[in-house]
Ligand SMILES: NC(=O)C1=CN([C@@H]2O[C@H](COP(=O)(O)OP(=O)(O)OC[C@H]3O[C@@H](n4cnc5c(N)ncnc54)[C@H](OP(=O)(O)O)[C@@H]3O)[C@@H](O)[C@H]2O)C=CC1
């Protein structure tokens with residue numbers, strides 16, 4: 001008999017994280033649910049225990065606060081039952097680059113990049129030691145497209161993609177599966193929380209459809225899963241172009257076009 005590992009999900013109180021919790025509970029995994037809103041986490045935990053007969057712990061944490069972040073890191077380092085991290089907690093941005101207040105920039109980067117990176121770094125050594133486990137980082141299609149105008153949010157999501165690709169290169173030879181999931185607009189509270197009306201968008205994916213598609217990618221052990229991308233070869237072409245560019249980088253000399261004419 002194999003024991004299913006426990007899954008720790010950040011941002012599990014609503015939206016994408018709450019659906020991940022439901023799906024992993026359905027698959028028989030015990031869970032640790034992390035977010036700030038303890039009453040919502042408790043209600044979800046009670047329902048999942050009741051429906052799926054799994055063990056569900058709740059850990060209240062504001063991941064932008066050092067002490068709370070350190071407590072979740074400690075859990076990931078020390079709890080040997082946890083074999084999968086769903087690094088999902090995140091927030092969006094409203095307004096343009098020039099309108100952002102310093103504390104809002106700080107919070108956005110702290111949650112979407114610093115916390116996500118520290119949590120992955122907290123669990124990775126133990127998974128490496130075990131030679132197994134999975135880390136799922138939730139990015140966004142916005143991280144591929146500065147054209148969307150959510151510059152700081154998009155930059156945090158570009159970071160998530162790069163981080164995941166680098167983690168994959170370093171950790172997959174040691175038996176760790178790393179997945180970056182890049183949703184596009186999905187119907188969750190993130191829009192309202194950022195002061196945007198989701199109903200003003202021309203197209204929005206249902207959150208259940210998004211997570212189910214992400215889990216198809218997870219089960220296939222895909223590195224980058226982009227549920228709304230209809231033509232998979234587009235991603236392959238982008239990645240191929242990037243690698244082609246690298247083959248034309250020469251470290252020793254500037255390119256001819258930058259050489260002084262004098
Ligand atoms: N919905 C969309 O269109 C898209 C979403 N994404 C990404 O998906 C992820 C999940 O977002 P989504 O489900 O849409 O949005 P939700 O707003 O529904 O969920 C965000 C989750 O993060 C938690 N959270 C927010 N701030 C903090 C914090 N400071 N500390 C701990 N937890 C926090 C929230 O819980 P609580 O308030 O209880 O702390 C909530 O559980 C994000 O990373 C987002 O960037 C990517 C692309 C598209």
Ligand SMILES: N[C@@H](C=O)C(=O)O
Pocket residue numbers: 092093139140141142150183184185186190191194
């Ligand atoms: N959550 C969205 C932006 O606000 C996105 O990533 O599409």
